[in-house]
Amino acid sequence: MEMEGWVSMPKVELHAHLNGSVRDSTLLELARVLGEKGVIVFSDVEHVILKNERSLAEVFRLFDLIHILTTDHKIITRITKEVIEDFASENVVYLELRTTPKKNDSIGMSKRSYLEAVLEGIKAVNTVDVAFRPHNADVSNVKSSSLINDTCNGSTRKEIYVRLLLSIDRRETTEAAMETVKLALQMRDLGVVGIDLSGNPIVGEWMTFFPALKFAREQGLYITLHCGEVPNPKEIRAMLDLLPQRIGHACCFEEEEWKRLKSLNIPVEICLTSNIRTNSVHSIEVHHFADLYNSKHPLVICTDDSGVFSTSLSKEYNLAASAFGLGRRELFQLAQNAIEYIFADDEVKRELKEIFNSAEKKLDQ
């Protein structure tokens, strides 16, 4: 199938990091400005941004650079807007965007003000209608316009549901992780639905994050964890014992861990290009997608970092189709199944099902 077919198919994106999804053109523009100010050397940075093959260690060095370029409330707002518009433009109808709230005293940034800048970005989207507040945030509403930034109207306009996950970075302390969870709880009415644990997988100890994750779970926030991106059987076991509602990657699992994961039936966010580029999986031919798919384990195809890995959700669907011999129907089914694994309420699930049902009728035309 042509790329256009994957672009036009409705899709659900559940694993996308805000700062990993920034357009190259925006990063280059930001780098040029900082270069002119003498903060960085543009030519060094340009080379890093445009480089395609990256090891896991290099990816995390790139994130440090991206964070220098995007350290500013206004820029956070801008990239949030652009990232949502980019996903919407390829027919992602439901997006769970994750980002690490950052504290930076030198520019008066707190985790809360960082998150407020993200929320500003959601409101600033104008190429598509964004439904971003939980339905139960407004008791009087069925689907009132207060939930949608109806800056534009017209019947042909698309709509995208956006929910936020707050990430805990593996470099953080227990206290910092706890602050993120508390912020998520305060911002629940504004579309924050859950917590993610991410960051360089060789950094940090599980017991550092565990108290905050346990608290989050007890408070009813949804949990997804980057799990098994590198071999670490002890940590993988502890992570599964927390019973997260989803996990990301699951690349370096052993027999025992597969058994446990499958018996718990925890959905896996699959990021093919990311796993191959960072060498968490040696080649697409041996990717665990095939085994999970064949054993009908719940899974969802995601991008991880569409900017950093020069990909898109449509490209990931195309890759899955060609690598594993799947057709349009099978991938449509996968996208549709993902509705069950989202962290939004039943009302959103119902509306997504309608979107997929009406798209299904056109599938064979």
Ligand SMILES: CNc1ncnc2c1ncn2[C@@H]1O[C@H](COP(=O)(O)O)[C@@H](O)[C@H]1O
């Ligand atoms: C490639 N595999 C990965 N493994 C683990 N963590 C990753 C990641 N890709 C991205 N992140 C996490 O997301 C942050 C960037 O987005 P935000 O600043 O939060 O918006 C990275 O700094 C890292 O903590």
Ligand SMILES: [Zn+2]
């Ligand atoms: Zn990730």
